[in-house]
Amino acid sequence: MNRLDLFNQYRSLLFAIAYRMLASVTEAEDIVQEAWIRWQSTESVVQSPKAFLSSTVTRLCIDHLRSARMKREQYIGTWLPEPLTTELTDVKDCAELAESLSFAFLMLLECLSPEERAVFLLREVFDYDYKAIAKTVGKSIPNCRQIVCRARQHLVLRRPTIALNCHDKDILVEQFLDYWNHGDVQGLIALMAEDVTFWSDGGGKVVAAQKPLYGCIKVARFLVAIRRSRLTPTLVSQVVAVNGQPGVINTVDKKPHSTFSFEFASDKIRAIFAVVNPEKLGAVKS
Numbered sequence: 001m002n003r004l005d006l007f008n009q010y011r012s013l014l015f016a017i018a019y020r021m022l023a024s025v026t027e028a029e030d031i032v033q034e035a036w037i038r039w040q041s042t043e044s045v046v047q048s049p050k051a052f053l054s055s056t057v058t059r060l061c062i063d064h065l066r067s068a069r070m071k072r073e074q075y076i077g078t079w080l081p082e083p084l085t086t087e088l089t090d091v092k093d094c095a096e097l098a099e100s101l102s103f104a105f106l107m108l109l110e111c112l113s114p115e116e117r118a119v120f121l122l123r124e125v126f127d128y129d130y131k132a133i134a135k136t137v138g139k140s141i142p143n144c145r146q147i148v149c150r151a152r153q154h155l156v157l158r159r160p161t162i163a164l165n166c167h168d169k170d171i172l173v174e175q176f177l178d179y180w181n182h183g184d185v186q187g188l189i190a191l192m193a194e195d196v197t198f199w200s201d202g203g204g205k206v207v208a209a210q211k212p213l214y215g216c217i218k219v220a221r222f223l224v225a226i227r228r229s230r231l232t233p234t235l236v237s238q239v240v241a242v243n244g245q246p247g248v249i250n251t252v253d254k255k256p257h258s259t260f261s262f263e264f265a266s267d268k269i270r271a272i273f274a275v276v277n278p279e280k281l282g283a284v285k286s
Helices: 003-022 025-041 049-073 095-099 103-109 114-125 130-137 141-158 166-181 185-191 216-228
Strands: 192-201 236-242 245-252 255-265 268-275
Touching (some): 003 025, 003 114, 025 049, 049 114, 049 130, 103 114, 103 255, 103 268, 166 245, 166 255, 166 268, 185 192, 192 216
Antiparallel strands (some): 245 255, 255 268
16 A cells, blocks of 8 residues: 555544644644655655554644644634534534534643643544553653543533433524524523523634623523624524534525534533634635
């Protein structure tokens, strides 16, 4: 098997690692392309192409996150991941991987350092052994075990205790879209947790709430106001999979305008993540 065929065999895995590390489709694709260049130019014999390529991608992501830290600190308003849209049927058969794509999960990863994020993802999501992880990040095996333990404890404390299955999430999002389309404030309030949070990322490119909104009444009224505002173009909305979870894509003239993704707790919507920044919608499939 030639080098191109070997690389293509692992391309989806490499993108999966890079996207979860960077929470950006375009940046993940750039990292995968850089890994291909390095793989192509490697002269030595590689015993395990999978280990070599995944290690290369992980190290490139760590370096990228270090250099991008200041840029994110200077970001205008709330920073959210770049949405990744897929078919709903593509994620239902792999709930664990879908959960690791969710906005809620990716936002939690932001509290970890680049190295901690790499160790946690490689172990908990992609099931790499500690020996390979330690070699990739340049840490000892006991240190990597400690990182995973601490990260696991930290993330468990922040995640909802009662999760919904895919079918219930679908129903909840379809009801949300129906109530939103009809401007039904009370209907929206009934679907959301009392302490729901609405996050909006316009990146300073378009008008968006620069601070999170809290509370079901305030969020419901804000959502309906968006629909009724003369400043908002006529949106065509549909339920799609956004980052492995049922979400909403809004289009104007068949072009992506924004996406909504959700965090669920019990039988309610716990958080809404709205990406309006046009620079983050390039990979969204309408």
